[in-house]
Amino acid sequence: MSTLELDPTLVARARELAARAAQPVVDLARRHTTVSVERAVLRLAGLTGTDPVTGEGRVEDRVPWVNRVVDAVRDQVGLEQGIALPVWHALTSGTAPSLQALAEQVGAGTARFEIPADPEPARLAARDAVAAGLARIDANRRRRDELVATHGDPPRRPWIYLIVATGDIHEDIPQAQAAARAGADVIAVIRSTGQSLLDYVPEGATRTGYAGTYATQENFRLMRAALDDVSAEVGRYVRLTNYASGLCMPEIAVLAGLERLDMMLNDAMYGILFRDINPRRTFVDQRFSRMVHARAGIIINTGEDNYLTTADAVDEAHTVTVSQLLNETLAHEAGLADWQLGLGHAFEINPDLKESFRLELAHAMLARSLFPDAPLKWMPPTKHMTGDVFRGYLLDGFFNLAGALTGQGILLVGMMTEAVVTPWLSDRDLALRNVRYVLDAAGGLTEDFAPPKGGFIDRRADTVLREAVDLLGRIADHPEGLIQAIADGTFGITKRPPDGGKGLAGVVELAAGAYNPALELLEAVHA
Template sequence: MSKIRLDINKVDTARNHARAIAEETQRFVDLHTTVAVERTVLRLLGVDGVNEEGVPLPNIVVDHLKEKGALENGAAFYMGNAMVELSLSPQEIAEEIAQERLDLTKLPVHDRFEVEMKVEDVARETVEKIKGNRKDREAKLEEFGDKSGPYLYVIVATGNIYADIVQAKAAAKQGADIIAVIRTTGQSLLDYVPYGATTEGFGGTMATQENFRLMREALDETGDELGRYIRLCNYCSGLCMPEIAAMGAVERLDVMLNDALYGILFRDINMKRTLIDQYFSRAINGYAGVIINTGEDNYLTTADAYEEAHTVLASQFINEQFALMAGLPEEQMGLGHAFEMDPEMKNGFLYELAQAQMAREIFPKAPLKYMPPTKFMTGDIFKGQVQNALFNMVTIMTGQKLHLLGMMTEAIHTPFLSDRAVAIENASYIFNTMEDFGNEIEFRQGGIIEKRAEEVLSETVKLLENIKEEGLFRTIEMGKFAAIKRPQDGGKGLDGVVKKSSTYYNPFFELLQEGGAN
């Protein structure tokens, strides 16, 4: 039952509009592939490593096919054909191409059924590994138990994976439930995934498969010591979105930042490229049991949290529908929002509470991701501690799940271990002392909170109806989200979008949807 008496008809209308928006966009997505999607296929077939110049082998193979005008048929077909013809593994074939000893498009074309069977044998091995990772996670949660309240979510970001490991272990021992390794500044704009363990990053650490492996190993070790399962988070947004999702699935990451619109709005990545890439990345995350985090919180760092609250809810509805289309269940949708009202606004806490309660009721199965105040953190650590305490209160009152801890030294420096400990202590105290508070209170009928929720929901319905009429691409061009305008054929990565041929082949969509990973 709605505690703030939301108009369920309006919720249904908004969801129907969002579904229509996603379905129209999906028709475009289904007709196209991208260089990142095809590189992901190769990675899932076992292609890894770099050449002598440090260029990843998946890039070399995909660029080879793109130059030959053959990518429209899918990298999987050419790789399978070469496997039949040459009796080599995908890795060996990629190495031959890197040495310029092989042209995939000049090999004799074998029977398509034989080619596809060859590919699917290898593809199933990877899918089984991902399924095994999911079962390993579930076994650990069964052994240790899972947390019923909010997950305490903290960030490490030294630039050096080995230093990150030290900080991550310390944070886990302090009480953190999720460790997010912030990705180095600008990596989302690289159209390749760096290789190996890395020790140099700016504002974060390179997202690489080896870094994922090292951190997963470290958190498992610490979790076993503590008798808790520690979740690992990274970022699969950007130009390599599906590749990083695949790497995370293989290395058993648990949470991935994976928004449909974030890269378009905040990194100027072409909208067509992003929307195609997000579909495959979410199919992978869905199968792997990964909780995705969406990026609506970022809207409120550029637009006013009070005036533009309806754009956050509209984006949550759209992200929900894109995720469902990719086979990702509601229980893995960490739809995002943030505590970003101006502290000088009278009754700002009530408006924050209205937004959080509304999101909780509209998306009841979703492990909502709630972000701390950042925009109005001034460097006054005492005021900052109070702002974070109010944020923590909203989380426990409204049942948010992925709670990114606010740091009192936000806007001063990268948090020290002591800052993180204080943040965990603050949240833990409030979550404990107010654990059942949300179940004990009722909201006054016709009061400020209820009226505010109704106002935001009504504005969301209008916005989604308008988007349905205009189309999502045109809406983004008009700057309806975060007050940022992006052209359909502008931004980074458009040259990596390829229209599929009638014989296009990618075995993984079907394999990832065969009854789910359970």
């Protein structure tokens, strides 16, 4: 595969500055917990279900037990020590025979929590309970490996990534299976609009999502089982994607591991910039969620493509590179390997700009050369889709060709009606024909495509990399690092202050003696 000969000193400098710029948010994450991190601990320990007393109507609107328990502990003793000590002290002291029974006491208003004088019995019990959940995640990782060995991987890269999202999981399943039969290698079930802003995870199989389907444990289970069936039918392992972002990022990461999802959208800054979720909340949650993804063998997809929907894809190209380097740094710190880094970028340059395709190739080759072992996720045009379906179909063909030429790892299928209307099933079928034709006809061109040193593509990539290093230097030199860069509007021309946004009330500074058994077990493997 052809890559550019980037200046190795410049590349090393970029990674050094990315590490410095990211360190303040790593330190922040280590010093804090959140309500969602603590709820994730309870989910790993096996607590599921909702409080029937507090929920009426649709099952997905009922309050989960994990929320009720964390809220009760916070109200009675605070979360500065974490959830594990007060909850498992109640269990080991005989207050309740099981975690479920304790949750029901919370629902009845009779549970009483305290921080134990001797924390060791609670620590050991909590560790054992969470270890059982992690053992299930480990078993799912082994099962994935077995199924890949049995059915095989797709015969070529990039993998074809297709979205389904009817709002009804029972409608999503046949569409996902049909997409796999038509050539899709990865099925993404996008979430119902606004789920990222819910501070709880809905429960059960859902049929009422808007412009997407709720991410729930049961929906994950149903879709994974359906894709296992179609994997056996088509003779390749079909991967499943959902979204570990928003206010419940850690919990959704845990549910993905428990139900053997294969990829998760998980970007360090997307929720901050595009959903106005508090930066501190996001960075604490994303570190925990990525540690779970690392353990589960899940590939993350980052969201740099979104910057180019709000900022100019040429003028701000270097901010994409900066974000990729920061996402890489934060992912490595959380234990993710290079093969799990589906770093994002997109084909979003104005097609009316002269040499636009050459510029797209330069940006794609820069990413491919900077991250040679990462399965980069290449996103189709959306910003400049106009409703002219013939022009849109041509743009998608050029996008597919750029992905083939530059060796991208994950190719999201573009549709000619993208960003104009919700695509019809026939639009998706045409889009799959487009990508299949290009990959079949030109997929091997990556062996032959070698832009010359000093040529247009090489010069453009060097320019973007140097601009990225300059920006990283400015971020690294600021005492607040990345937090301040976000406040200044560096990414996606969107300003988000550190004390603003949704979810800040759910962030808690840890006290001496705080204990999180999940972090202890995850960090032990990472170390």
